[in-house]
Amino acid sequence: MKASKKNIVKRIGLLLCLLLLNPIGGITNVQADQSVLFAPPAPSTPSAPLSQDGRTQDPVSKKDSERRLAIIIDDLGNSMGGTEEILNLPVKVTVAVMPFMRSTEQDARRAHELGHDVLIHMPMEPKQGKPEWLGPGAILSAMTDEEVRKKVEEAIDNVPFAKGINNHMGSKITGDDRIMAVILQVCRERGLFFVDSKTNYWSVTSQISEKMGMPRLSNDIFLDDVHNTRHIAGQLRKIQDLLDQKGKCVAIGHVGVKGTITAATLKQYIPEFQARGVKFIGISELAKEQKGPGAPGRGVTSP
Numbered sequence: 355m356k357a358s359k360k361n362i363v364k365r366i367g368l369l370l371c372l373l374l375l376n377p378i379g380g381i382t383n384v385q386a387d388q389s390v391l392f393a394p395p396a397p398s399t400p401s402a403p404l405s406q407d408g409r410t411q412d413p414v415s416k417k418d419s420e421r422r423l424a425i426i427i428d429d430l431g432n433s434m435g436g437t438e439e440i441l442n443l444p445v446k447v448t449v450a451v452m453p454f455m456r457s458t459e460q461d462a463r464r465a466h467e468l469g470h471d472v473l474i475h476m477p478m479e480p481k482q483g484k485p486e487w488l489g490p491g492a493i494l495s496a497m498t499d500e501e502v503r504k505k506v507e508e509a510i511d512n513v514p515f516a517k518g519i520n521n522h523m524g525s526k527i528t529g530d531d532r533i534m535a536v537i538l539q540v541c542r543e544r545g546l547f548f549v550d551s552k553t554n555y556w557s558v559t560s561q562i563s564e565k566m567g568m569p570r571l572s573n574d575i576f577l578d579d580v581h582n583t584r585h586i587a588g589q590l591r592k593i594q595d596l597l598d599q600k601g602k603c604v605a606i607g608h609v610g611v612k613g614t615i616t617a618a619t620l621k622q623y624i625p626e627f628q629a630r631g632v633k634f635i636g637i638s639e640l641a642k643e644q645k646g647p648g649a650p651g652r653g654v655t656s657p
């Protein structure tokens with residue numbers, strides 16, 4: 355069981371690498387599937403109980419109002435396919451922008467201007483895969499604490515408007531206590547949070563974040579680990595189930611060679627989510643509500 359989970363995680367990591375390294379997407383004729391993703395919401399029943407002030411107490415409505423979906427789109431910064439379509443989605447999303455790339459500054463600035471959240475998509479060494487898949491400025495397991503700190507600080511300085519960091523690849527690094535402690539310390543000093551993309555099932559990021567009094571944020575589900583409309587629609591259905599269970603969900607998709615498919619499928623199904631009362635939020639909203647009373651803010655170094 356453990357081995358198969360690990361294999362799945364490795365496969366996801368590999369797919370992400372391939373997506374990033376492929377040339378800019380040329381898929382333009384995405385024929386969106388017109389099928390309805392969810393059954394229509396049940397009409398409110400006239401027999402719903404009334405509270406003392408006369409308003410209906412419909413538990414379904416209350417649950418709907420608590421459904422919040424944070425969609426993160428990874429791998430921006432390199433003029434990848436689907437970037438424009440993602441930025442122009444009619445709802446708030448979070449974009450994770452790779453540092454030191456040709457459109458890093460532009461993508462981060464435009465996303466911010468359009469009201470989206472921005473993350474630094476920090477390249478980190480995976481357990482498997484070639485170093486050249488990582489992109490510039492990557493964190494490697496052989497680095498000293500000081501070298502890791504310098505890489506994180508340089509990346510933060512390179513991506514404007516970022517509210518947090520998530521990992522590009524990184525299955526090896528997110529399982530490394532020493533390195534994750536350095537990365538999270540720099541995040542804390544700079545008032546940023548860290549979102550674990552969950553490329554490693556055995557990631558230590560959540561435990562270290564908790565110890566340091568920082569928000570624990572991680573990916574619940576990949577949207578496009580298989581990159582076609584049918585699979586993405588299936589993942590959106592699973593997201594609806596997760597929202598029913600937990601009230602909130604973090605999902606990660608990608609720009610890249612097939613990025614236009616992710617964007618088009620999201621655009622197609624957004625109205626159905628909205629009709630069911632799902633609110634699209636930036637990941638920073640989930641980070642903020644986890645901040646305890648004693649948690650440090652921007653620029654504050656804890657003892």
Ligand SMILES: [Zn+2]
Binds near residue numbers: 374475521522
């Ligand atoms: Zn990535």
